[in-house]
Amino acid sequence: MDQYLSVLIFLLVGVGIVLFTFFIARLIRPHNPYKEKNQTYECAEAPVGNSWVKFNNHFYIFALIFVVFDVEAVFLFPWAVAFGQLGLFALVEMIIFIAILVFGLYYAWKKGVLKWV
Amino acid sequence: MLDLIIFYFAAVIAVGAAVMMIMQRNPVASVLYLVVSLVAQAILYVQLNALFVGALLIIIYTGAILVLFLFVIMLLNLRGEHFGGKQSRMGRASKIAITVILFAEMVAIFKQVAIPERIGTQAAAVAEDFGSVEMVASHLFKEYLYPFELTSILLLVAIVGAVVLAKRDKTEKMEDA
Amino acid sequence: MITTGFIIASAIKVIVVVVAVLTGCAYATWLERKLVGHIQHRIGPNLAGPFGLLQPIADAIKLAFKEDIVPERAERVTYALAPIVAFIPAMLSFAVIPFGDTITIMGQQIDMVISDLNIGILYIFAITSLGVYGIVLAGWSSGSKYSLLGGIRSSAQMISYEIAYGLSIIGVLIIAQTLSMKELVAQQANFFDWFIFRQPLGFVLFVICAIAETNRSPFDMPEAESELVGGYHTEYSSLRFAMFFIGEYANMITVAAVVTTIFLGGWQGPLLPPVVWFCIKVFLFMAFYVWIRGTLPRVRYDQLMNLGWKVLFPLALLNVVVTALIYRL
Numbered sequence: 119m120d121q122y123l124s125v126l127i128f129l130l131v132g133v134g135i136v137l138f139t140f141f142i143a144r145l146i147r148p149h150n151p152y153k154e155k156n157q158t159y160e161c162a163e164a165p166v167g168n169s170w171v172k173f174n175n176h177f178y179i180f181a182l183i184f185v186v187f188d189v190e191a192v193f194l195f196p197w198a199v200a201f202g203q204l205g206l207f208a209l210v211e212m213i214i215f216i217a218i219l220v221f222g223l224y225y226a227w228k229k230g231v232l233k234w235v
Numbered sequence: 236m237l238d239l240i241i242f243y244f245a246a247v248i249a250v251g252a253a254v255m256m257i258m259q260r261n262p263v264a265s266v267l268y269l270v271v272s273l274v275a276q277a278i279l280y281v282q283l284n285a286l287f288v289g290a291l292l293i294i295i296y297t298g299a300i301l302v303l304f305l306f307v308i309m310l311l312n313l314r315g316e317h318f319g320g321k322q323s324r325m326g327r328a329s330k331i332a333i334t335v336i337l338f339a340e341m342v343a344i345f346k347q348v349a350i351p352e353r354i355g356t357q358a359a360a361v362a363e364d365f366g367s368v369e370m371v372a373s374h375l376f377k378e379y380l381y382p383f384e385l386t387s388i389l390l391l392v393a394i395v396g397a398v399v400l401a402k403r404d405k406t407e408k409m410e411d412a
Numbered sequence: 413m414i415t416t417g418f419i420i421a422s423a424i425k426v427i428v429v430v431v432a433v434l435t436g437c438a439y440a441t442w443l444e445r446k447l448v449g450h451i452q453h454r455i456g457p458n459l460a461g462p463f464g465l466l467q468p469i470a471d472a473i474k475l476a477f478k479e480d481i482v483p484e485r486a487e488r489v490t491y492a493l494a495p496i497v498a499f500i501p502a503m504l505s506f507a508v509i510p511f512g513d514t515i516t517i518m519g520q521q522i523d524m525v526i527s528d529l530n531i532g533i534l535y536i537f538a539i540t541s542l543g544v545y546g547i548v549l550a551g552w553s554s555g556s557k558y559s560l561l562g563g564i565r566s567s568a569q570m571i572s573y574e575i576a577y578g579l580s581i582i583g584v585l586i587i588a589q590t591l592s593m594k595e596l597v598a599q600q601a602n603f604f605d606w607f608i609f610r611q612p613l614g615f616v617l618f619v620i621c622a623i624a625e626t627n628r629s630p631f632d633m634p635e636a637e638s639e640l641v642g643g644y645h646t647e648y649s650s651l652r653f654a655m656f657f658i659g660e661y662a663n664m665i666t667v668a669a670v671v672t673t674i675f676l677g678g679w680q681g682p683l684l685p686p687v688v689w690f691c692i693k694v695f696l697f698m699a700f701y702v703w704i705r706g707t708l709p710r711v712r713y714d715q716l717m718n719l720g721w722k723v724l725f726p727l728a729l730l731n732v733v734v735t736a737l738i739y740r741l
Contacts, residue, residue, distance in 0.1 A: 122281050123237070123241075126241070175310060175401075176401075177306055177310065178303075178306050178307060178310050179397055179400065179401045181302060181303040181306045182303060182393070182396075182397040182400075183394060183397050184299060184302075184303075185295075185299045185300055185303055185393075186390045186393045186394050186397070188294065188295060188298065188299040189295060189299075189386075189390060190387075190390060192291055192294055192295060193375075193383075193386070195368065196287060196368045196369070196371050196372035196375060196376075197372055197375075197376060199368050199369060199372060200368070200369045200372030200373055200376070203369075203373070204372065204373070204376055204377075208376045208377075211376060211380060211383070211384065212376075214384060214387075215383070215384060215386075215387045218384075218387040218388065218390075218391055219387055219390060219391065219394075221391065222390065222391045222394035222395070223394070225394065225395065225398060226394055226397070226398050229398045229401075229402060231397070231398050231401045231402070
C-alpha cells in the first residue's frame with residue numbers, strides 16, 4: 119500500500135510544480151490581446167470558416183480496432199507473468215486466443231480496412 | 236487513518252466527477268469528467284488491493300474506450316450547441332423526481348441486503364497475494380477458461396463489426412460518386 | 413505501517429527525481445541541438461555560456477516572459493488544461509524506475525526508486541495510455557484546423573503503436589516472470605543476462621514503438637511543418653508551449669529510462685556507482701534518439717500507419733508466441 123502513497127506524492131508534487139510555474143509566469147508575462155493577434159493561425163491570412171474539418175473516418179475505425187487489440191494485450195500481461203506456474207495447458211489456451219484474434223486481424227487486413235487512404 | 240482519508244477523497248471525486256459528467260452540455264467536457272471519475276475509481280481498486288483491476292480500468296477504459304469516444308465526438312464535431320438550449324422546467328423537474336425515486340430505491344435495497352449483517356464486523360482476512368496479477372492469472376486461465384476463450388470470439392465479432400462499418404461507408408461513397 | 417519517516421523519505425526522493433528529470437529535459441534540448449548541429453557540420457548553440465550550456469536557461473526565461481495567447485475560437489478551459497494533461501503523465505512513469513541499488517543511511521534501508529510497485533510494467537503501460545489526452549485535447553480546443561488535424565493524427569499514431577509497445581514487453585515478462593521493475597533489474601546482473609540479448613526482436617520492436625509513442629523523428633508528425641504547421645501545438649505560446657516541449661523531452665527521458673531498466677540491465681554495471689551507470693545508459697539512449705533524428709527522413713503518414721499495424725503488431729505477436737514456445741520446450 120505504502121508504495122502507492124509515493125505515487126500519489128509524486129502526482130501532487132508534479133501538479134504543484136506546474137501550478138507554481140504558471141502562477142509565476144502570470145506575474146511576469148505581458149498581457150496585451152487584440153483581435154488580430156487572437157485569430158487562429160492560417161498562413162497569415164484571415165481564417166476561413168471554422169475548424170470544422172471533415173475527417174477521414176479511418177481514424178475512427180482504427181480507434182475501434184485499437185480498443186479490441188488493447189483488450190487482448192492486457193490479457194497477455196497476467197498470462198505472461200504466471201506463465202511458469204500455469205503449465206502447458208495455458209500455453210495452448212493462449213495460442214488459441216491469439217490465433218482467433220490474428221484471424222480477426224487477417225480479416226480486417228484482407229478487407230482493406232488497415233490500408234490508409 | 237491515511238487510508239481512510241484517501242478513500243474518502245477518491246470516493247468523493249469519483250462520484251462528483253460522475254455527476255459533473257452528466258451535467259455537462261459539452262461532450263468533450265463530459266468525457267474528461269469521466270476520465271477523472273475512472274482514475275479515482277482506479278485508486279479505490281488499488282486500495283482494495285485489486286491492483287490488476289485498477290490498472291485494467293485505466294488501460295482499457297481511459298486509455299482506449301474514452302479515446303474512441305473522443306474520436307467520435309471530434310469526427311462528428313459535436314459541440315455544446317448540438318444538444319439544444321435550456322430544458323423546460325417540467326422536463327427538469329421530472330428528471331430530478333425520477334432520480335430521487337431511483338436513489339431512494341437503491342438505498343432501500345442496500346439497507347435490506349447489505350448492511351445488517353455487516354455492521355460492526357471486520358472484512359474477512361484475504362490471502363496474502365489477493366488481487367495480485369498472478370492470482371488473477373491463475374483464476375482466469377484455470378477456472379474461467381471458457382469465458383476467457385469466449386472473450387476472444389467476442390473481440391473477433393467486434394473486429395468484424397468495425398470492418399463492416401468501414402466497408403459500408405466506402406460503398407456508400409462509391410455510390411455517391 | 414506508514415510512518416512519517418517513510419513519507420518524508422519518499423517526498424525527498426520525489427523532489428530529487430523531479431528536479432533531476434526537469435534538468436535532464438532542459439539539457440536534453442541542449443544535447444539535441446548540439447548533436448544535430450555537429451551531424452550537420454554546424455556548431456549548434458555556442459553563445460550563451462561555455463559551449464552554449466546556458467542556452468536552455470535562456471530559452472526558459474524567454475518563454476516565461478512571452479505573452480500567453482488564447483485564440484478567440486479556443487475552448488478556454490480545455491485549452492488551458494491540455495499542456496498540464498500532456499506534461500503530468502510524462503513525469504509520472506518515472507515513479508517506478510529504479511535508478512540505483514538499495515542503500516543504507518543511518519540504519520534505514522532506502523530503495524533508490526520512488527515506488528517499487530509489484531505491477532510496475534502495467535503501471536508504465538497505463539500511464540503511457542494516458543499520454544494521448546494532452547495531444548487530443550490541445551488539438552481539439554485550439555479551434556484551429558492545423559491543430560485539430562495534427563492532434564488527431566498524432567493521437568491515431570500513438571494508439572496504433574501502443575499495442576505493439578505493450579506486446580513487445582510480453583516476451584521479457586515470460587522470461588522474467590515478474591512485473592516489478594526492481595526484480596527485472598535484479599535478473600540482469602550478468603552482462604549476458606541483459607534482456608537485449610535474450611529478447612533482441614522485442615528490444616527492436618520496443619524501441620521503434622517507443623519512438624513513435626513519443627512522437628519523435630522519424631515519426632514526428634506534429635512537426636511536419638510543410639503540412640501541419642506546428643500540429644497540435646500550433647496555437648500555443650509562452651509557458652503553455654514550453655509545457656508541451658518539456659513534456660516531449662520528459663517522455664523521451666522516461667522512455668530511455670524504461671529501455672535501460674527493462675533491456676539494458678538498469679543500474680547494473682562494474683566499478684562505478686549504480687546511479688552513475690544508470691545516467692550513462694540513459695544519456696546514451698538519448699544520444700541514440702538524436703542520432704536517429706539526424707539520420708532518418710520523416711516517414712509518410714500512410715507508411716507510418718502501415719508499419720504499425722501490418723509489420724510491428726504481427727511481429728510483436730510472433731515474438732510472444734515464439735518466446736513462450738522456446739521457454740516452455
